[in-house]
Amino acid sequence: MSSVVGDGTSRTGRPVREAPWAEAVFPVALTALGVFTIVDATRIFVPGSANTLGPRAFPYAVGALLVAVGVVLVIGLARGHRGDAEDSEDVDSGVGTDWPTVAKLTGSFAALVVLIEPLGWPVAATVLFGGTAWSLGARPWWRPMLVGAVLAVVVHVVFTQMLGLFLPAGPLDGVRFFG
Amino acid sequence: MTIVVGYVPKPEGRAALRAALDEADRRAESLHVLNTSRGDALVDPSYASPQDLEDVRRLLEEAGVEFDLEHRVGGRDGAEEVVEAAEKQNASLIVIGLRRRSPTGKLIFGSNAQRILLDAPCPVLAVKAPAGEAAGHLH
Amino acid sequence: MGDFAALLDGFTTAVQPIYLLYALIGVTLGTAVGVLPGIGPAMTVALLLPLTYTLEPTAALIMFAGIYYGGMYGGSTTSILLNTPGESASIITALEGNAMAKAGRGAAALATAAIGSFIAGTLATVALTLLAPAIADVAVKLGPQDYVALMVVAFLTVAALLGSSPARGIAALAVGLFLGLVGTDTLTAQQRFTFGVPALADGIDVVVVAVGVFAVGEALYVASRMRRGPIPLVPISGKFMTKDDMRRSWRPWLRGTAVGFPIGTMPAGGAEVATFLSYSLERRLSKRKHEFGNGAIEGVAGPESANNAAAAGVLVPLLTLGLPTSATAAIIIAAFQSYGIRPGPLLFQNESALVWALIASLYIGNVLLLVLNLPLVGVWVKLLQIPRPYLYAGILTFAALGSYSVGASTSDVVLLFLLGVLGWTMRRFGYPIAPAVVGLILGPIAEEQLRRTLAISQGDLTALVTSPFAALAYTALVVFMVLGWWLKRRQARTEAELAAAARAESQPAVVEGGRR
Structure with a gap:
């Protein structure tokens, strides 16, 4: 008698630590953003009256804050103060970043941006929903597409007909219930 | 030879398990x-x-059949897992439980039972939960 | 007109069938989305915002109040039935309520949470009703320098107290402040930081930011490291409320309210600190300390009440001063702004009918929640069976819908995605999201008030601190910081104790819980 009992979940695994430089990207970007803010703020035109606070002062302050906090964070990182990734019900803290999935998801999103105006919301949203669900592992591919199509059409009709919001209908323009 | 049974913790799954036990007894085969x-x-x-x-393990041990318990998260539909297990085990029989599903549910998610019937490499025994069985105990 | 008469007027508006319907839709949707795994109250509110775009303000805000209360409540159902490491405000409920459910008292846990939420929500709304107009009366007299002081208080407390370290909170705040700079400067009518992109001339829409960093950010974060595998669901069993449960619950309900409401009104107080404080209070007062951690009903009743009371408390600074003290509150301000209404002291004068209808609908929403939730638990549980790929596909679809319909332009959708990447990065490396949203909303207001102050004082910087209110605010800031730091430490200690208790518990053979 043998038994194979696999758990399949790794809820107890210690969080995977990525290279320290990955974590430094954000603070460095903050510092860069701060420098940019200060530099760009010098190009803001200041009208007359000198004794009041002009349109540059606040951007300067924000830029300085960005630089300061970026530097503090980088120093902190160097000293080993690392951030803990946020907990979430659906996140497995024991695995590394799954870049292919993120890329597929980005592709689905890009498809929506490209398709929404020529082909309309129903088609574009179907592609977004189907593509995202597929990249996250829904199989076979036509199942999320079908669910997405139903959802996209229902949302389209409810939002354009009942709530009066604008959504492009694409080739369906002029068809009853689609706008 | 082995009998593969697709178990779910529901009345139809328990019915399938009981039917599979009977079959294993009759054929003097092991259970997967x-x-x-x-x-x-x-x-x-x-x-x-x-x-x-x-509970399942205890029931199987009491019945005294040779058995194998496979319990895992696989990323695939139950139907695929059952068919694949039957192929791997070179099963003589697959036992599954049937449940009612609305027509829309069938349209979108298909029917696991139907997929198993179509793809199975061996005969399939499909049983229904006895009418009025409360979602209760195995014994 | 007295406040009471105004409230009655509010009720006559809110009980009109059409508004009742909006409240009902709001409460139902809010709960349904709030129940879904991975979706906290802030994301619930952000995702459902587009539903209210085309409604008239009263209807929209009534629906919104329902969504807010429903979303706050939805999480507790999930926590009781699943022990999920979800949003922090329901950690305690997850712990104690799940233990109750495992011991076969799930129904009682759900009931004490529902009734406690109702009682706390109602009492806290009464407190809001009494307190808010009085604060608004004082706040009307505030000058620009006083507002600057308030903003500084809000910035520093939110940034310092949310998140794992002050530096990370301030980093998030700074990002928000930068995003707030983008757009046209109100005083000199010139564009700043728009990169020549016409779509940015009006500034970055708060809705796009909120949906982007919360919804898209979360979806990307989950996609990048998705959990495979289910968490065992504890079946709902046992009697709803026995006399004994009732006797053990009513004091925690009231104490939870008393703890939660004031903390909710404080900047960066928010719901989570309130739940922890209430939990440790209940444990200290209880004669059955050993039950805590193993399913003590007081440990669900108190924190759940505190959670809802804090949710109402958050509305006090929001309605009277226009100060959002939590991420959810920041999104509610965005909702107000989309109707051209600026929450603040003048709200009670200029939009009196609207505000009172909103407050009345809070009472009604509480009743609806109590009536809806317990019978519908079965439906909410079904929602947890939605496969993750479909769930997150749905979130992204609604996020895209929300951002596109803000201005019917694809550039907002692109911006949404970029902000989603920002939200993902911040989550991934442990930066809190809320300060960014608060910074975005309050940044422009702070700048305007600051410049107005210095224009009036002819550049004299001392004007910023010489008004009595401002001086008081800066003093209060120091007190808040010390108090907040103390609360945080208490929370950390409670968490450590819980962890220790959990470890001690898991060593010996676990006591068999009742099944089915």
């Missing part, structure tokens, strides 16, 4: 009990809890 989850939802009522699994 399978309970898997696609594992893509926070909650999957078809995935047996450790306690439920313990």
Whole structure:
């Protein structure tokens, strides 16, 4: 008698630590953003009256804050103060970043941006929903597409007909219930 | 030879397990009990809890048949898992439980039972939960 | 007109069938989305915002109040039935309520949470009703320098107290402040930081930011490291409320309210600190300390009440001063702004009918929640079976819908995605999201008030601190910081104790819980 009992979940695994430089990207970007803010703020035109606070002062302050906090964070990182990734019900803290999935998801999103105006919301949203669900592992591919199509059409009709919001209908323009 | 049974912690799953035990007895074959989850939802009522699994194990041990218990998260539909297990085990029989599903449910998610019937490499025994069985005990 | 008469007027508006319907839709949707795994109250509110775009303000805000209360409540159902490491405000409920459910008292846990939420929500709304107009009366007299002081208080407390370290909170705040700079400067009518992109001339829409960093950010974060495998669901069993449960619950309900409401009104107080404080209070007062951690009903009743009371408390600074003290509150301000209404002291004068209808609908929403939730638990549980790929596909679809319909332009959708990447990065490396949203909303207001102050004082910087209110605010800031730091430490200690208790518990053979 043998038994194979696999758990399949790794809820107890210690969080995977990525290279320290990955974590430094954000603070460095903050510092860069701060420098940019200060530099760009010098190009803001200041009208007359000198004794009041002009349109540059606040951007300067924000830029300085960005630089300061970026530097503090980088120093902190160097000293080993690392951030803990946020907990979430659906996140497995024991695995590394799954870049292919993120890329597929980005592709689905890009498809929506490209398709929404020529082909309309129903088609574009179907592609977004189907593509995202597929990249996250829904199989076979036509199942999320079908669910997405139903959802996209229902949302389209409810939002354009009942709530009066604008959504492009694409080739369906002029068809009853689609706008 | 082995009998593969697709188990779910529901009345139809328990019915399937009982029918499979009877068959194993009759044929003097071993049992391969399978309970898997696609594992893509926070909650999957078809995935047996450790306690439920313990009950299954006890029942099988009491029955005295040779058995195998496979319990894991696989990322695939139950139907695929069952068919694959049957192929791997070179099964003589697959036992599954049937449940009612609305026509829309069938359209979108298909029917696991139908997929098993179509793809199975061996005969399939499909049983229904006895009418009026409360979602209760195995014994 | 007295406040009471105004409230009655509010009720006559809110009980009109059409508004009742909006409240009902709001409460139902809010709960349904709030129940879904991975979706906290802030994301619930952000995702459902587009539903209210085309409604008239009263209807929209009534629906919104329902969504807010429903979303706050939805999480507790999930926590009781699943022990999920979800949003922090329901950690305690997850712990104690799940233990109750495992011991076969799930129904009682759900009931004490529901009734406690109702009682706390109602009492806290009464407190809001009494307190808010009085604060608004004082706040009307505030000058620009006083507002600057308030903003500084809000910035520093939110940034310092949310998140794992002050530096990370301030980093998030700074990002928000920068995003707030983008757009046209109100005083000199010139574009700043728009990169020549016409779509940015009006500034970055708060809705796009909120949906982007919360919804898209979360979806990307989950996609990048998705959990495979289910969590065992504890079946709902046992009697709803026995006399004994009732006797043990009513004091925690009231104490939870008393703890939660004031903390909710404080900047960066928010719901989570309130739940922890209430939990440790209940444990200290209880004669059955050993039950805590193993399913003590007081440990669900108190924190759940505190959670809802804090949710109402958050509305006090929001309605009277226009100060959002939590991420959810920041999104509610965005909702107000989309109707051209600026929450603040003048709200009670200029939009009196609207505000009172909103407050009345809070009472009604509480009743609806109590009526809806317990019978519908079965439906909410079904929602947890939605496969993750479909769930997150749905979130992204609604996020895209929300951002596109803000201005019917694809550039907002692109911006949404970029902000989603920002939200993902911040989550991934442990930066809190809320300060960014608060900074975005309050940044422009702070700048305007600051410049107005210095224009009036002819550049004299001392004007910023010489008004009595401002001086008081800066003093209060120091007190808040010390108090907040103390609360945080208490929370950390409670968490450590819980962890220790959990470890001690898991060593010996675990006591068999009742099944089915």
